[in-house]
Amino acid sequence: MTAQRRVTLVTLAADLGVSRATVSNAYNRPDQLSAALRERILARANELNFAGPDPMARGLRRGRVGAVGVLVDQGLSYAFSDPATVLFLDGLAVEVQQDGYGLLLHAGPGGPADPTFVRNAVVDAWVVQSLPDDHPAVTAAQAGRRPMVVLDQPALAGVPRVRIDDEAAAAQAVRHLLDLGHRRLGVLSMPLRSDGHQGWADLRRQQEATYLVMRRRLGGAAAEVAEIGATWAEVPVVECASNDPDAGALGAGELLRLPSRPSAIFAFSDQLALGVLRAAADAGIEVPGQLSVVGFDDSPPARAATPPLTTIVQPLRDRGRAVGTLVRALLRGETAAEPAPYPFHLEVRASTGPPPEHQATR
Amino acid sequence: MTAQRRVTLVTLAADLGVSRATVSNAYNRPDQLSAALRERILARANELNFAGPDPMARGLRRGRVGAVGVLVDQGLSYAFSDPATVLFLDGLAVEVQQDGYGLLLHAGPGGPADPTFVRNAVVDAWVVQSLPDDHPAVTAAQAGRRPMVVLDQPALAGVPRVRIDDEAAAAQAVRHLLDLGHRRLGVLSMPLRSDGHQGWADLRRQQEATYLVMRRRLGGAAAEVAEIGATWAEVPVVECASNDPDAGALGAGELLRLPSRPSAIFAFSDQLALGVLRAAADAGIEVPGQLSVVGFDDSPPARAATPPLTTIVQPLRDRGRAVGTLVRALLRGETAAEPAPYPFHLEVRASTGPPPEHQATR
DNA sequence: CGAGTTTACTGGATCGATCCAGAGGAAGGT
DNA sequence: ACCTTCCTCTGGATCGATCCAGTAAACTCG
Secondary structure (H helix, E strand, O other): OOOOOOOOHHHHHHHHOOOHHHHHHHHHOHHHOOHHHHHHHHHHHHHOOOOOOOHHHHHHHHOOOOEEEEEEOOOHHHHHHOHHHHHHHHHHHHHHHOOOOEEEEOOOOOOOOOHHHHHHOOOOEEEEEOOOOOOHHHHHHHHOOOOEEEEOOOOOOOOOEEOEOHHHHHHHHHHHHHHHOOOOEEEEEOOOOOOOOOEEOOHHHHHOOOOHHHHHHHHHHHHHHHHOOOOHHHOOEEEOOOOOHHHHHHHHHHHHOOOOOOOEEEEOOHHHHHHHHHHHHHOOOOOOOOOEEEEEEOOHHHHHOOOOOEEEEOOHHHHHHHHHHHHHHHHOOOOOOOOOOEOOEEEOOOOOOOOHHHHOOO | OOOOOOOOHHHHHHHHOOOHHHHHHHHHOHHHOOHHHHHHHHHHHHHOOOOOOOHHHHHHHHOOOOEEEEEEOOOHHHHHHOHHHHHHHHHHHHHHHOOOOEEEEOOOOOOOOOHHHHHHOOOOEEEEEOOOOOOHHHHHHHHOOOOEEEEOOOOOOOOOEEOEOHHHHHHHHHHHHHHHOOOOEEEEEOOOOOOOOOEEOOHHHHHOOOOHHHHHHHHHHHHHHHHOOOOHHHOOEEEOOOOOHHHHHHHHHHHHOOOOOOOEEEEOOHHHHHHHHHHHHHOOOOOOOOOEEEEEEOOHHHHHOOOOOEEEEOOHHHHHHHHHHHHHHHHOOOOOOOOOOEOOEEEOOOOOOOOHHHHOOO
């Protein structure tokens, strides 16, 4: 009949005639009280339906809530639809779980998290996964003065970043195509800015891309093209509005309808490359006989595709673990040095071969 | 030179010579103080690098931290690899985001969350997505006396559950196959218990399944088989250790190697059904000519498969939203009634047809 | 011009725990 | 018998905010 207050440490302590510190110790420091009393406390707690110290209050006092906030580009379903992202998150989750941290994900319908939510989020640290340079959510997260680690982009002063040498990787992919004899290249890029643009990206748009990784890859590809004396400005670059096979197929369609059709397409992600394969199949273009395709990431579907994709291999899950390791170190109060770029390599599979014009001469 | 304490409301208040309540109001109730003072406070906050009230402390006082904990079966990468789960999470995330909540995911390597983490998790509510009846993490979550909503399973007294009528859905799928003339059926089930078993599931194991949904679907299928006077015990049921195409292909292999090979396989998820398609293709068995396949879920890959899968359509993202709506209601203090089962239907596509023995007579 | 209302701001209580210095008593040593 | 050490247990301070009752001043109005 009495007004039923919530059961807390104090309720229990009063009920048992002990101090609340003792009850707290029963949960957190079993060595600080006799086993008998501890038993009695836990038993009574059970009777009173007390589930243990409130995580929130503990969080405030201890300064740790057990959550790592993750900022991903676009909505959750987009993020989750890319196996590369999923593997990253999995590696990250497994790693931070070792210290009892979970992942907190915010997601608007299609857009990334609102800065307001970022400011109000109860987290111990932030992980940023591939956001553009100027993203407001990143700024908001930085204002919170909590440990932070970035995957790939953006580059932030004083914030460790796990990445590969995207410039070198792109160069290597292009070099592979050039070595095979290809001279009519096409590039299929992920978004260069987050404005939903789908279609041609001229030099200016390339240079002004707010996604650092895209600038780097374009730069690496351009350097390699210049190497053989060709002009980068003549290489058609199509930007996809999102990173999925549908957008990739759309973009590939534009490249394949060019009067001077590319004999090779370098897609900046496997998701897009899968779209290229689909577009080629739909148009009756043989891969690699009439068209070579190179991807990026080495996500599982790339291996399983028909034909299996030649792609840049970057250890996706390992990079997630690496980010997790850095987060854990920062949360322990250690200062994490900027790690060296992660290793990568080009895995040549069946989606690339010599261009049609060379095949007769072999 | 002085010991640099963290900047808090008090620091700011002292610095400006106002009360901390006023500073708090500057952030939370702009109407409670003059615009001029508010400006002054915000400006000074900026100078002192104060990012706004600490979310943790606010969480304690307000009794709300803006996080909904999600319990999923198996590890994150498994969960995320199933498009059905991803769509569910997306719908859920979008819905709870409207009230500013994010999703907190815990994940061990392959296993679901440890009860300890559940007890310590700083969340406002729990969402349980398809766990077995007796899962310790669920028990731990219930002990926390926070709002809770279940998707599909387990059924818990007093906890609203979003689901479809799995018994009726399975019955309908089987009825479809029987109507086509199939008499040699095979069933490919998701895990019946979380013991990693892969292979035949006898009647006893079927009845003792700890996954409610699987019991229901098996029951629905059995009832329909009994309807035509056949014996359920003679229908081969293979259980897959996990819900992915690889396990599905493995299980399908066992069914397809039977002396009396089934002419139709009912898989309890599209993920498994995709595995069946692959196994059939590898074995040179035509679908639907020599083998009919029915899936469950209507996930995007089911539509895109070759041939497109006949499957039970349940609105995946909508169910996520429905769970989110219930969570929001509970968090507002409303009492949410157990919702009616969600609608479903059988979508007949190209993966089912009459059995081989009937085709000649047509 | 005085009563009533509105506006702007304050300080104490509170959310539910953990930390830490220390009290009291039992055990051990000489 | 006295001092020291160890083991249990305690109460006050604290984490960083929000809530709420209340005060003083400014404004409204017949």
